Amino acid sequence: MTGAYGYCPRCGGLGISRERRLNGNDRCENGHSYPSMSAVANPLLPVSADLPVLVAEVERLRSINDDYLLEMGRQHALLRDQKRGENAERAAVVAALRRFEPGPMGLSLVDMASVADAIERGDHRRKEEE
Ligand SMILES: [Zn+2]
Numbered sequence: 001m002t003g004a005y006g007y008c009p010r011c012g013g014l015g016i017s018r019e020r021r022l023n024g025n026d027r028c029e030n031g032h033s034y035p036s037m038s039a040v041a042n043p044l045l046p047v048s049a050d051l052p053v054l055v056a057e058v059e060r061l062r063s064i065n066d067d068y069l070l071e072m073g074r075q076h077a078l079l080r081d082q083k084r085g086e087n088a089e090r091a092a093v094v095a096a097l098r099r100f101e102p103g104p105m106g107l108s109l110v111d112m113a114s115v116a117d118a119i120e121r122g123d124h125r126r127k128e129e130e
Contacts (some may be wrong), residue, residue: 006039008032015039094120 005015008028015026018036026036097116 005036006041009034009038009040012040090119 005018005026007013007015008026008030010032011028011030013028013030013032016029017027019025024036025033026039027033094116097119098113
């Protein structure tokens with residue numbers, strides 16, 4: 001059962017209890033209380049650890065953070081691209097509707113210009129969402 005709750009982020013002590021609620025706290029063997037989410041998987045390195053070991057640990061933690069930030073950046077870029085693609089698609093539809101020529105009878109059942117205006121305003125989306 002060693003390390004079932006991870007270790008204290010303050011002193012590296014073994015976590016000995018965990019509150020059974022959302023955003024609850026853990027308590028370590030030295031009496032510190034801290035959010036369960038911040039419990040660490042490995043005990044903190046002792047202050048006496050060799051410098052190369054400490055440097056390696058700092059690099060490891062930094063790479064986790066960088067990877068996370070990189071992934072967040074990718075997600076944002078992806079969302080932005082999707083948004084841009086959607087706008088281009090809408091502009092193409094609007095342009096096509098504006099080019100629409102009434103048939104030989106000079107009549108059309110739908111006023112294409114007003115449909116194009118509505119799409120450009122995004123009104124079609126509001127209807128879909130209702
Ligand atoms: Zn502690």
